[in-house]
Amino acid sequence: MDSAQVDAYLRRLGAERPPRPTAEALGALHLRHLRTVPFENLSVHLGEEIVLAETPLHDKVVGRGRGGFCYELNGLFGALLTALGYRVTMLAARVYGDGGRVGIPYDHMALLVRTEEGGDWLADVGFGAHSHGPLAVGERADQEDGGGTFRVVESGPDAAGVRGGDGARGGDGAAKTAGPARAADLDVLRDGKQVYRVEARPRVLDDFVSGAWWHSTSPRSHFLQSTVCSRVTGDGGRITLSGRRLTSTAAGGGREERELETDAEVLAAYREHFGIRLVRVPVRRQDDTGPQAGTRS
Numbered sequence: 040m041d042s043a044q045v046d047a048y049l050r051r052l053g054a055e056r057p058p059r060p061t062a063e064a065l066g067a068l069h070l071r072h073l074r075t076v077p078f079e080n081l082s083v084h085l086g087e088e089i090v091l092a093e094t095p096l097h098d099k100v101v102g103r104g105r106g107g108f109c110y111e112l113n114g115l116f117g118a119l120l121t122a123l124g125y126r127v128t129m130l131a132a133r134v135y136g137d138g139g140r141v142g143i144p145y146d147h148m149a150l151l152v153r154t155e156e157g158g159d160w161l162a163d164v165g166f167g168a169h170s171h172g173p174l175a176v177g178e179r180a181d182q183e184d185g186g187g188t189f190r191v192v193e194s195g196p197d198a199a200g201v202r203g204g205d206g207a208r209g210g211d212g213a214a215k216t217a218g219p220a221r222a223a224d225l226d227v228l229r230d231g232k233q234v235y236r237v238e239a240r241p242r243v244l245d246d247f248v249s250g251a252w253w254h255s256t257s258p259r260s261h262f263l264q265s266t267v268c269s270r271v272t273g274d275g276g277r278i279t280l281s282g283r284r285l286t287s288t289a290a291g292g293g294r295e296e297r298e299l300e301t302d303a304e305v306l307a308a309y310r311e312h313f314g315i316r317l318v319r320v321p322v323r324r325q326d327d328t329g330p331q332a333g334t335r336s
Contacts (some may be wrong), residue, residue: 040093040097040118041121044097044101044122045119045123047097047098047101047102047105048097048101048115048119049143051076051100051101051104052068052071052072052075052076053075054067054068054071056064056123056275057123057259059124059155060120060124060125060154061155061156061322062154062155062156062157062158062160062173064123064154065120065125065152065160065162065173066172066173067174068116068119068120069164069171070171070172070271071164072112072116072164072237073171073270073271074233074270074271074272075097075270075314076100076106076107076112076164076238076270077106077267077268077270077313077314077315078106078107078108078165078166078167078267078268078269078270079106079108079111079267079268079269079270079313079315080106080108080262080266080267080314081105081106081266081269081317081321082105082255082266082313083254083255083262083263083324084266084315084321084322084324085140085304085321087250088127089107089110089111089228089238089255090154090243091110091111091114091244091245091247091248091251093114093115093244096111096114096115096118097115097118098235099111100115101111102171103159103314104267104314104315106270106313106315107165107317108165108251108254108262109147109148109149109163109165109166110148110165110244110247110250110251111152111165112161112164113148113149113150113164114129114148114167114244114247115127116150116162116164117150118128120152120162124155125152125153125154126151126152126153126321127150127151127152128147128150128151128152128241129149129150129151129241129242129243129244129246129247130148130149130150130151130237130238130239130240130241131145131146131147131148131237131238131240131242131246131247132146132147132148132149132227132235132236132237132238133146133147133235133236133238134146134147134234135234135235135236139233140198141197141198141227141235143253144249144250145237145242145246145247145249145250146250147166147235147250148161148165148242148247148250149161149162149166149235149237150162150163152173158177159175159176159177159236160173160174160175160176160232161173161175161176161225161227163295165234166234167267167269168186168269168277169186169229170182170184170186170187170229171184171185171271171275172184172185173193174189174227175191176191176225177190178191179191182242183254183328185271185290186229186271186274187229187230188229188230188231189227189228189229190227190228190231191225191226191227191298192225192226192228193224193225193226194221194223194224194225194226194236194297195226196237199287209270216298221244222239223239224236224237224238225237225241225325227324250269250309252322255277262318263323263324264323265281265282265323266280266281266282266321266323267279267280267281268280268281268309268313268315270312271279272287274289274290275332276288276289276290278313279314280305280308280313281296281314282300282323283298283299283300283305284298284299285297285298285299285308285312286298287298302320303317306318306319306320
């Protein structure tokens with residue numbers, strides 16, 4: 040990302056270029072991103088190709104004023120942070136579902152960010168309702184945040200009985216496979232509930248193409264069940280348009296919902312609440328065909 044692209048991205052966020060890659064600046068950019076760039080899956084329902092490469096992502100989010108889902112938003116945010124001097128590592132995560140089951144490999148992307156102070160932070164601007172600021176990776180106590188109470192802990196054994204701490208031992212501590220030890224996989228909890236499991240191994244953007252394709256095409260993907268567009272509001276609440284239902288949630292927990300009756304109302308809501316200008320209302324896809332994620336540069 041060159042200097043002109045960085046400046047354009049920062050204008051999109053309404054942020055100044057930080058003089059140094061500090062933890063404070065990271066937190067400010069993280070919150071700005073959540074307030075200005077919506078989490079949305081509209082491309083899936085508009086028949087738009089999802090391309091996991093820096094230039095088309097910049098064109099979409101910055102040039103066209105759109106949002107995206109995790110691979111797009113965290114992928115582009117990671118490029119911005121790198122250009123600003125942060126040390127950024129992409130990490131794969133698997134989201135916890137019903138019964139404590141985790142999702143597919145490359146289900147989600149998060150960012151490990153090292154600041155100039157030497158601290159490591161888990162940044163995530165692509166999960167929807169989540170932490171408003173980065174989470175301290177090495178902190179095992181509760182971390183109070185505008186999005187709830189979060190905790191980062193080492194993961195236990197997975198469904199195969201392998202513990203993520205070294206990749207070579209089962210839940211009983213017995214050796215399973217030979218090989219060098221690696222850093223622990225981590226579970227992120229929100230208000231005491233497991234949200235997702237982060238794998239410690241560094242990844243690159245191309246690694247997530249299969250996950251983006253699955254979420255864009257599989258009838259089991261929750262992204263195919265409804266359109267969604269959501270962002271954090273200035274007071275710490277959230278505004279979400281899911282299908283035709285517009286929901287406003289206050290920071291204190293109050294909630295208002297209303298159904299939008301006409302296409303004109305839906306298009307106006309996208310424009311007024313999310314800055315997204317569409318020529319037609321996205322129609323929910325109901326089959327397993329459609330756009331595929333690519334790696335075009």
